[in-house]
Amino acid sequence: MMIYQSIFVWEAVTIEGSYVHGIAQNILKYQLKKDLSQKGLFQIKIQYMPVALSKKPLKSDTLIRFIQELHQIHTSGVTLINSLNIMIGNRQIPVIKYILVALKLSLEKGESLTKSFQNLRPVFNEFFISMINMSEKTDNLKQGFSAILSFFQQRQKQYQAIQKQTRYPLIVLGIAFILITGMIVFVLPMFQNIYLLYGQNLPVETAILMSISRFINNQWFVILAGIVVFVFWYKIPAFCYIHPLFLLMKWVKKRWFGSQDQLLFAHCMSLLLKSGKTAYAALQDISYMVSPQNRKQILKLTKQLEAGERFSEIFLKNKWFPSVFHRLISVSEAAGDLSVGFLQVHQYLENQMEKRFNKIINYIEPGLMVLLGGMVLFVLLSIYLPIFDLGNQVF
16 A cells, blocks of 8 residues: 655634644545545645655754744743744744644643654754753743754854855855866867877876866766765755765864753753752753763763762863863852852853854865865966976977
């Protein structure tokens, strides 16, 4: 039996006049409408949601708009479910409508907001879910939405800054690459015939480009097929996580921004301690918020704390925590207010991340221009060295 890969978000009116919403998967649209009509529903509206969108993270701008709208409505005093109902009533793109209805249905079943967002993975990443979890545990969703919004807005600004810095160099680099490829394929082969005529060997630079030229001319269909596979591979949600470009971006993010777990740890400890939780209870909660590969660090910290060690002593010995943890926590520990110390650590790590980003981004444009200059210089040498050498042979 054929299974239809489809997701539909539907809206209908009951006999009593109330609106109901739902999500249907792996069914044909006409069959869904028929089933809903048989249940006594009318004014049925069905919206198709591409399955691929449920298997990949939301785009940054879409995520920011979603958090912004939810934060604004919820801050005005409206309950969470009513906030979702208001947002569902507004005109929404398919993926947002799908998220809103899924959250509403999950909350109406009695599930927590954290669990509701977990059901939507990988649309929402682990960091987002951890922040929601922390907000629920501190019973302060408004502050949680505000913190999440601030974080992703900052990331969006950084992304836009990168785009601004790289737009012009990448355009120039792209045009230069096309021109250079044309010269390699069509111009350089002529020099080989001239050198063969005089019985001379090609210079090393020209020989390298000639080998590239022959490969492109003989294997152009393989290269074209490889480019098509490379592009479509990145667009397939199930396999994009092993794409070289995805792995490269993951490495760059980790290299530039470092792990988010230390930042998350400091932020959550500050809020949980401020809400009245003990250090031990706060660590128990946070152990489920950090990424699985770093969870052992929090569990190790918990055991050391149970053994009677102080936070400042633990941070001094454990290299997973940056030195700022020991420096600031030792002061706040002596003052008897750990929440302030963790807040200062969080602010320091955020500032350091911002400084690191600004420092790196200043090298992007010059780096791309140096790359462009190197490419052009290599090609020019490959073309003009044979000409100069040939001139010496003739004269």
